Amino acid sequence: MPRFLIVYVRWVERLNYGVGRVAMFSLFALMGILLWGAIARAGWQPQIWTDEMAQFLLMGYFMLGGAYALQLGSAVRMDLLYSRWSDRTKAAVDAVTILMLVVYLGILLWGGIESTLYALEYSERRRGLWRPYMAPIKIVMVIGIVLMILQCTAFFIRDIARLRKVEL
Template identity: 90%
Template sequence: MPRFLILYVRWVERLNYGIGRLAMFSLFALMGVLLWGAIARAGWQPQIWTDEVAQFMLLGYFMLGGAYALQLGSAVRMDLLYSRWSDRTKAAVDAVTILMLLIYLGVLLWGGIESTQYALEYGERRRGLWRPYMAPIKIIMCIGISLMILQCTAFLIRDVAKLRKVEI
């Protein structure tokens, strides 16, 4: 395999590992927001922003942590036949399914970018009492989808390397 592909795979996996670890620790901030909202409801006037901030933080957690979860193998896999296959057969099947996933993620990113452009251009806000702007969370969604695309291409490169009997 060319050296730049090996460096690309290592760079993507380092990037997604670091961002995934940061996303993992963002759960503490989410717990703080939810705790503040619960205390405010019980003690004095409820805060209108806590539920929506918590929803946005949870979405950011899922979107930014998705590539990390994929990297760690946390995705659900139907293991009826897969465990019995050779490593090369697994790599071939994985390469095909990753290509399908890349097509899906590409369409998702395209829609996300268009939606983000709309939110930025028109100052789109969420319905409700607090009415936060939607652009920041849509930008985070696009970043998360892009990280998934990077991770999937790294997996595809690894699978092609396995098919060529090269380990990365």
């Protein structure tokens, strides 16, 4: 395999590992916000921002942690046939399915970018009492999709290397 592909795969996996580890710690912020909201409801006037902020943090957690979950193999896989296949057959099937996933993520990215541009252009806000701006969370969504596309391309390169019997 060309050296730049090996460097690309290692760079993408290091990036997604780091972002995923940081995203894991956002759960502590989420717990803090939910705890604050629960205490405020029980003790004094409920805070209008806690539920929506928790939803935004959870969405950011899922989107930024998606590539990390792919990297760790945490995705659900039907193992009826897969476990019986040879490594080359697994690599071939994985390469095809990764291409389908990249197409799906590409369409999702296109819609995400259009939605983000709309939110930025028109200062879109969420309906409700708090009315937070939507652009920041949509930007996080687009970043998460890009990270998943990068991870999928790294997987594709690894699968092609396995088909060629080259170790990365």
